[in-house]
Amino acid sequence: MPKNSLLVLGLMSGTSADGIEAALVRISGASPKLKSKLEGHASLPIPKPIRARILQIAEGTPVPAADISQLNFRLGHLFAEAAIATCKKLRVPLKSVALIASHGQTIFHQGPPIPFLGAKTSSTLQIGEPSVIAARTGITTIGDFRPADMAAGGQGAPLVPFADYLLYRHEKLGRVSLNLGGIANVTVIPAHAKPQDVFAFDTGPANILIDALVSHFTKGRQRFDAGARIASRGDCLVPLLEKLLADPYLRLQPPKSTGREYFGRTYIGKILTQGRKLSARPEDLIRTVTVFTALSVVDALNRFVLPRTKIFQLIVSGGGTRNPLLMGQLEAALAPIELLTSEKFGVPEQSKEAYAFALLAYETFHHRPSNLPSATGATRPAILGKICYA
Numbered sequence: 001m002p003k004n005s006l007l008v009l010g011l012m013s014g015t016s017a018d019g020i021e022a023a024l025v026r027i028s029g030a031s032p033k034l035k036s037k038l039e040g041h042a043s044l045p046i047p048k049p050i051r052a053r054i055l056q057i058a059e060g061t062p063v064p065a066a067d068i069s070q071l072n073f074r075l076g077h078l079f080a081e082a083a084i085a086t087c088k089k090l091r092v093p094l095k096s097v098a099l100i101a102s103h104g105q106t107i108f109h110q111g112p113p114i115p116f117l118g119a120k121t122s123s124t125l126q127i128g129e130p131s132v133i134a135a136r137t138g139i140t141t142i143g144d145f146r147p148a149d150m151a152a153g154g155q156g157a158p159l160v161p162f163a164d165y166l167l168y169r170h171e172k173l174g175r176v177s178l179n180l181g182g183i184a185n186v187t188v189i190p191a192h193a194k195p196q197d198v199f200a201f202d203t204g205p206a207n208i209l210i211d212a213l214v215s216h217f218t219k220g221r222q223r224f225d226a227g228a229r230i231a232s233r234g235d236c237l238v239p240l241l242e243k244l245l246a247d248p249y250l251r252l253q254p255p256k257s258t259g260r261e262y263f264g265r266t267y268i269g270k271i272l273t274q275g276r277k278l279s280a281r282p283e284d285l286i287r288t289v290t291v292f293t294a295l296s297v298v299d300a301l302n303r304f305v306l307p308r309t310k311i312f313q314l315i316v317s318g319g320g321t322r323n324p325l326l327m328g329q330l331e332a333a334l335a336p337i338e339l340l341t342s343e344k345f346g347v348p349e350q351s352k353e354a355y356a357f358a359l360l361a362y363e364t365f366h367h368r369p370s371n372l373p374s375a376t377g378a379t380r381p382a383i384l385g386k387i388c389y390a
């Protein structure tokens with residue numbers, strides 16, 4: 001790594017709000033020739049009451065502005081503590097970290113403009129006050145990456161495709177990057193792609209439905225189906241699977257994005273109602289949504305990607321890589337496309353997004369844009385984020 005490299009700590013908490021992922025990345029050069037290498041990573045828990053409040057707000061429950069304001073600062077402290085704990089774990093002095101990249105916790109995202117108080121408006125809100133992170137760590141912190149893209153006419157998402165392009169592009173092989181977080185999203189990188197050839201969209205649910213059913217049936221004692229152990233005991237309910245596969249979101253033309261607003265409480269309520277009609281056992285419902293999740297990704301690839309470009313490899317990241325049923329279904333349905341995990345490219349599955357935001361912050365720090373207009377719909381490249389000097 002050249003002498004003028006920077007150590008950047010990426011912090012991410014996704015739709016699942018299951019924890020804070022941290023990735024310490026050594027970065028040098030400039031896009032598209034930027035070089036990066038992971039120095040270490042960590043996962044830190046989000047305390048239960050904080051997670052519960054995040055999920056409540058993200059599902060659209062009306063809450064006082066006071067709570068959002070307080071949570072913004074409380075999360076800022078939590079992210080700062082996560083940064084400090086990560087450096088301690090990795091035995092890296094805080095002083096050697098040039099920059100923190102903090103995505104923040106999304107509590108609301110409206111990508112395409114919709115009518116609001118007499119004007120079409122889009123907006124996004126990630127909380128976890130970066131000024132607090134900068135003050136507590138003494139490290140310059142960049143946060144709030146999405147608004148600049150939105151202000152440039154984009155949907156503010158997805159932003160990870162910039163990193164996918166840097167990490168995965170290949171002269172001869174078409175590749176798709178798939179992240180299985182709460183929501184599943186793909187970045188398509190055709191062989192020999194220029195940045196403007198890259199496209200990306202959310203295919204639908206990843207772990208969000210599985211997690212919600214597991215929490216429901218265990219009354220919150222379990223948060224996810226570890227190792228797909230519950231689903232493995234169940235049967236797939238074909239009538240329900242067919243209903244789910246008829247979901248209009250799957251047919252919607254990309255670019256498109258989704259979240260807890262759609263695949264949230266109301267959606268789960270409908271699945272539970274169907275389940276009662278079919279006298280389903282909990283394990284049957286969990287298996288059915290797991291299969292649906294895999295097939296919704298396959299459907300998106302068959303419908304919107306493979307007719308346009310040849311794909312040789314699918315590179316998977318996110319917590320869903322630890323669900324063997326989900327991965328097995330994907331592999332079986334997509335053969336002969338090769339399924340790999342991001343680990344093969346030097347990025348551990350759980351820290352892929354934290355790693356990506358470290359790259360975005362590095363570009364911002366050097367006054368360079370890092371949105372891909374072909375992925376977000378922005379009318380121009382934009383320098384992303386807000387800088388809080390320590």
Ligand SMILES: Nc1ncnc2c1ncn2[C@@H]1O[C@H](COP(=O)(O)OP(=O)(O)O)[C@@H](O)[C@H]1O
Nearest residue numbers: 014015016181182207224226227318319320322
């Ligand atoms: N051992 C495991 N077995 C099955 N699923 C897992 C396992 N570990 C994590 N997951 C799933 O991954 C999810 C978290 O994935 P993550 O990539 O952190 O999503 P997000 O970006 O939305 O926070 C968990 O909620 C869970 O559903």
Ligand SMILES: [Mg+2]
Nearest residue numbers: 014016018019
């Ligand atoms: Mg997570």
